[in-house]
Amino acid sequence: MKDGTDSKTMEVFGFFNEVGIINQLSSAILAKCLPDGVHPSHFSIVNHLVRMGDGKAPVRIAAAMQVTKNTMTHSLKVLEDKGFITVEPDPADGRGKLVRLTDAGRTFRETAIQSVMARFEDMIEPAHRDAMKRVMSDLILLRKHLDENR
Amino acid sequence: MKDGTDSKTMEVFGFFNEVGIINQLSSAILAKCLPDGVHPSHFSIVNHLVRMGDGKAPVRIAAAMQVTKNTMTHSLKVLEDKGFITVEPDPADGRGKLVRLTDAGRTFRETAIQSVMARFEDMIEPAHRDAMKRVMSDLILLRKHLDENR
DNA sequence: CTATATTAGTTCGATATCGAACATTATGGA
DNA sequence: TCCATAATGTTCGATATCGAACTAATATAG
Numbered sequence: 001m002k003d004g005t006d007s008k009t010m011e012v013f014g015f016f017n018e019v020g021i022i023n024q025l026s027s028a029i030l031a032k033c034l035p036d037g038v039h040p041s042h043f044s045i046v047n048h049l050v051r052m053g054d055g056k057a058p059v060r061i062a063a064a065m066q067v068t069k070n071t072m073t074h075s076l077k078v079l080e081d082k083g084f085i086t087v088e089p090d091p092a093d094g095r096g097k098l099v100r101l102t103d104a105g106r107t108f109r110e111t112a113i114q115s116v117m118a119r120f121e122d123m124i125e126p127a128h129r130d131a132m133k134r135v136m137s138d139l140i141l142l143r144k145h146l147d148e149n150r
Numbered sequence: 151m152k153d154g155t156d157s158k159t160m161e162v163f164g165f166f167n168e169v170g171i172i173n174q175l176s177s178a179i180l181a182k183c184l185p186d187g188v189h190p191s192h193f194s195i196v197n198h199l200v201r202m203g204d205g206k207a208p209v210r211i212a213a214a215m216q217v218t219k220n221t222m223t224h225s226l227k228v229l230e231d232k233g234f235i236t237v238e239p240d241p242a243d244g245r246g247k248l249v250r251l252t253d254a255g256r257t258f259r260e261t262a263i264q265s266v267m268a269r270f271e272d273m274i275e276p277a278h279r280d281a282m283k284r285v286m287s288d289l290i291l292l293r294k295h296l297d298e299n300r
Numbered sequence: 301c302t303a304t305a306t307t308a309g310t311t312c313g314a315t316a317t318c319g320a321a322c323a324t325t326a327t328g329g330a
Numbered sequence: 331t332c333c334a335t336a337a338t339g340t341t342c343g344a345t346a347t348c349g350a351a352c353t354a355a356t357a358t359a360g
Contacts, residue, residue, distance in 0.1 A: 003200050008279070009263060011282060013263075016173075019169050019289065021216065021297070022169050023169050026169065031318095047163075050153055058309070066171065066174045070311080071346070072309090078346095090308095093307095095354065095355045097309075123296075128292055131288040131291055132162065135165070135284075135289065138281040143171050150175055189316070218317075220339085220341080223341090225317095228315090243326075244324075246337090
């Protein structure tokens with residue numbers, strides 16, 4: 001108001017501001033539930049491979065995770081060193097590689113999820129679950145639109 | 151479902167997943183609207199000082215931005231080098247410093263906001279503004295709760 | 301079939317961020 | 331008053347991420 005910003009701008013910035021803070025807080029919580037040396041982004045990659053299926057090319061995972069290829073190269077190296085994934089050449093494309101989960105990777109994900117949910121047990125009350133449910137469809141709408149028009 | 155995760159976990163992770171993607175996409179858009187060498191986090195600091203008033207201690211800004219003190223030290227150095235802020239010792243507390251905006255800092259914020267909103271003009275339709283308005287109160291509820299219980 | 305353009309992955313240098321340890325200054329209780 | 335405790339800001343080393351340039355392999359146009 002007093003800074004002269006118009007109402008549309010304040011609405012849009014206000015929305016993205018709330019989203020940014022919630023993301024930061026939830027990432028911080030997740031980070032504390034992960035083993036030392038495992039970053040939330042590493043968890044996201046493993047989680048994605050469990051949910052969407054493994055045997056994917058790094059460039060596909062990078063696109064899904066919204067990071068650059070070089071970042072993915074680095075993250076996959078970390079996950080491979082930890083034994084959570086394997087990275088093999090793609091027999092069908094000499095340029096490509098295929099990423100596959102190991103049992104240790106799947107176990108890591110299960111453990112991490114249990115740890116996070118245990119943390120949330122004391123924290124997320126029914127009212128908050130209801131709020132999450134209420135906003136989901138709109139968030140998906142906005143996410144899809146931003147994703148398609150970036 | 152097929153991965154055996156229970157429905158509460160899927161709800162909670164689904165919510166934070168959408169929030170994370172939206173945050174990433176909006177940050178990427180903001181980043182492209184900023185001058186070279188200015189990070190979205192730098193914009194956030196200046197924006198915060200305009201909205202909440204300047205003359206604050208770095209540790210206060212760090213708390214508001216949800217980053218550590220050392221990160222704030224670094225970011226303030228960047229902003230000072232760019233001439234967007236001044237950092238002076240706090241006369242009332244020998245340990246502290248006070249951060250103040252310069253005219254260049256305020257101008258930078260105005261320009262950045264105009265640039266981002268111009269980008270959003272072609273992108274955010276009335277339906278999306280409505281969606282943002284609908285979710286705001288629930289997002290604020292969740293943000294406050296997470297913030298208080300971290 | 302060959303030359304060009306595109307794609308996958310990597311490497312390099314730079315920046316943002318973090319945790320831990322540190323020096324300096326305030327504050328509060330004996 | 332004086333010492334223990336806390337708070338502010340900084341420094342250091344490590345990691346995540348990015349953009350740009352590079353190599354190798356594939357795809358496409360002529």
